[in-house]
Amino acid sequence: MASDDGSRPDLAGVPDAVFRLDAGGHFTYVNAAAELLLERRADELLGRRARDCFPAAVNTIAEERYQQTLADGRAREFDYFYEPQQRWFEIRVFADPPGISVFFRDVDSRHRAEAEREAELRRLTSVLEALPSATVLLDEHRRIVTGNRAWMAGLARPELAMGIPGSDYLAAVQSGLAPADAETIATGIRRLFEAPAGTTPGTFEHEYSRSTPATTGWFRLQASRVELSTRVVVTHTDVTERVRGEQALAWRARHDDLTGLPNRSTLLDLTAEALAAGLDEEGAGAALIVLDLDGFKTINDSLGHGIGDQLLRQVGHRLAGVLRPGDAVGRLGSDQFVVLAHHCHVSDAADLAFRLQGTFTRPFPASGISVPLSASVGVAVAQPDARDPHQLLSDADAAMFAAKSMGRDRVRLFSPGLREAARWRLEVATRLRDEAIDQLVVHYQPVVRLDTGAVEGVEALVRWQHPERGLLAPDTFLAVAEETGQIIPITRWLLRETTRRAAAWAAEGLPLRMSVNISARHFSAETLVRDVRLALRESGLPPDQLVLELTETSIAEDPTRAEDQLTVLRRAGIRVAIDDFGTGWSSLAQLFSLPIGTLKIDRSLLVAAERVTGGEGGAVLAAIVALTRTLGIRSVAEGVETVEHLRMVREAGCDMVQGWLLSHPMPADEVPRWVRRVQEAGGDACAIAAATASVPTAP
Structure with missing residues (x-):
């Protein structure tokens, strides 16, 4: 110096x-x-x-x-x-x-930082304009600096408008909101502003409804602080259609899609509530009345399902018309209805059953014709200590079967003598809790590619090797397992057994994708993700070699919970398939919003298409297959039993096929031999099955 x-x-x-x-x-x-x-x-x-x-x-x-x-x-x-x-x-x-x-x-660094912040704000402003959802920018005083076009346009909508530029956002947002929602939003926005400078900006999300005298809208609020700034961006996305759709789906999950009546699950819940209330002061309690239409399958086959559906709706309407206040009628499925009656003695329940039966004395008009119907009716009145709705329904069902066996169009009260079926159900439930799980075995049915005939994988089908009754099919015990909750430990065992088996086959040079059926119970227990991961970890099977198969109905019981768990599994690489498509509850919007990779077309659709179209069923199925392919979903045709079925599904463009035409379900030790026989014969299982079926048998 x-x-x-x-x-x-x-x-x-x-x-x-x-x-x-x-x-x-x-x-x-x-x-x-x-x-x-x-x-x-x-x-x-x-x-x-x-x-x-x-x-x-x-x-x-x-x-x-x-x-x-x-x-x-x-x-x-x-x-x-x-x-x-x-x-x-x-x-x-x-x-x-x-x-x-x-x-x-x-001051170059400061000047450039300020310039960058200004440029960032300009970029942010342009980004806000590009967002389709109503979005505002708030300053450090929680006032609205600006809003994008969607926000400004929304000011004309009373269910959305929440303040003009310059107004206090937190004061404006209170209008039309429930106090809890308003407080949650205010707290979340304040936390964003109060976050210490230099920390990573957080985010805040909240869904809320906003009501006006004319309408109610639902919105998802997403807020975040702009980096290197004291400003906050808040986006309001209109999710009204989605929420209303979810509400509709929730309603449909609790009601029968055809008649609008409460479904089996809902009636059982209502029955459980009635049983929990116990007997009234006069010693009367709950009763279940099961009505099964006599010969309804014949009506469906002869007049068609369209008329059958009309009749079922009319039956539900007539039954509802004779109920007492507080009673409920629901559809169990197919042609069965059930009535929950409150405050009944045996005589009251019998009287109501005869009045319900009396609704069938007049024929039912449908499409210009008059159709006579009758019903077999079973009645079960709850005992003072009864608390199990399934047991009460089982008693009423047993009485209904007794009425049908007496010649139909009868009313039968439950009695201890009808408990044989109930004893079997109790035995099943007891043994499944004890030693029966060690008696379960698995048979495997091959799943084959239609384009090459190569064996893609196998579906695991559980059986019960009963010590006294022999090999039992799943329909003799799985329904009880489903009701009692034992389906969950059974499925855990099945996952461990099948993944271990598939890993062992792969080690032998036989990689087969393993398909395992999953119950709706597993969704509600919320252990499915853990159980699948544990089975894969213990067996060493790659996740993409496991396919979880679920029915439409099992998903419909709790679609949100199902979707959450399936999404986690799908992200882990596990494949998801919808089984028995066409037989259960169906909402394509809900179904295809799930992370599924495969749709299994039920045999009933093959049979129906074959009957309606006179053998040209491939064209009928093509629409389903085309839809799945558009969504990136593979299709499997189940229940292919004839060469005609095989031709039909091939012309429809199905990806894979399984059924008795190719192979019956087989024990595990037979699978490698069957696959190698196919390979030795050229590798095309479809061609081999078709050729074998075409050879005439000797007289």
Whole structure:
């Protein structure tokens, strides 16, 4: 640091860069900090004119401000971009007769940061305009700075409008909201603003409804703080259609899709509530009345399912018309209805059963014809200590079967003599809790590619090797397992057994994708994800070699919970298939919103298509297959039993096929031999099956 006269030592301790110019613009003083920023030594500058030393600053704002301060003696402060160094400086100029003193510092990083923030805000503004949802930008005072086009357009909609630019957002958002929602939103927004500077900005999400006298809308609020800023962006997405759809799906999950009546699950829940209430003061309690239409299959086959559906709706309507206040009627499925009656003695329940039966005395009109119907009716009245709705339904069902066996169109009250079926159900439930799980065996049915005939994998089908009754089919015990909850440990065992088996086959050079059926019970227990992961980890089977098969009905019981768990499994690489498509509850919108990879077309659709179209069923199935293919979902035709079925599904474009035409389910030790026989015969299982089926048998 030096000066031409060695004066002014009081500036030696100043941290800023400092230099002095005399009235003629010559350097008279330069401190060490100035030498560094000017990139010149003091002895190169002292006594020389600034214009000569720094020609790039000539006729710039810097020279202009120097001259102005020399002229009027007023201090000036400004930012200056020096081109040769490509840097910003903050400059302060003071009169220092006979010249000026210039204090300056490097503010390039600050200036560029501010410029970047401004650019980011401009970019953010353009992004807000591109967002389809109504979006606002809030300043640090929680006031609306601006809104995008969707927000401004929404101001005309009373269910959405929540404040104009300049208004307090938190005050405006309160209108039309439930107090709990308003408080949640206010708290979430405040937390975003109060987050310490320099921390990673958080986010806040909340779904809420907003009501006006005319309508109610549902919205998803998503808020986040802009990085390097005190501002917050809030987006309001209108999810009204989705919520209404979910409400409709929830209603449908609890009601029969055809008649609109409560379904089996709902009636059992209502029955459980009635049983929990116990007997009233007069000793009357709940009763279940099961009605099974007599010969309804014949009506469906002869008149068609369209007329059958009309009749079922009429039956439900007539039954509802004779109920007492507080009673409920539901559809168990197919052609069975059930009535829950409250505050009944045996005589009350019998009287109601006969009145319900009396609704069938008049024929049912449908599509211009008059159809006579009758029903077999079973009645079970709860005992004082009854608490199990399934047991009460089983008693009523047993009485109904007794009525049907007596010649149909009868009413039968439950009695202990009808408990043989119930005893078997109890035996099944007991043994499944004890030793029966060790008596379960698995048979495997091959799944074959239609294009090449190669064996793609197998479906695992559980059987019970009963010590007294022999090998039992799943329909003799799985329904009880489903009701009692024992289906969950059975499925855990099945997952371990089948994944271990598939891994062993793969180690032998026989990689077969393993398909395992999953019950709806597993969704409600919320252990499915854990059980599948444990089975895969213990067996070493790759996740993409496991397919979980679920029926439409099992998903419909709790679609949200099913979707959550299936999404986790699908992300892990596990495949998901919908089994028995066409036989259960069907909402394509809900079905195809799930993370499924395979759709298994039930045999009933093959039979129906074959009957309706006179053998040209491939065209009927093609629409289903085309839809699945558009969505990236593979199709499997189940229950292929004839060469005609095989031709039909091939023409429809199905990806894979299984059924008795190709192979019956077989024990595990027979699978490798069967696959190798197919390979030795050319590898096309479809061609082999078709050729074998076409060979006439000897007389």
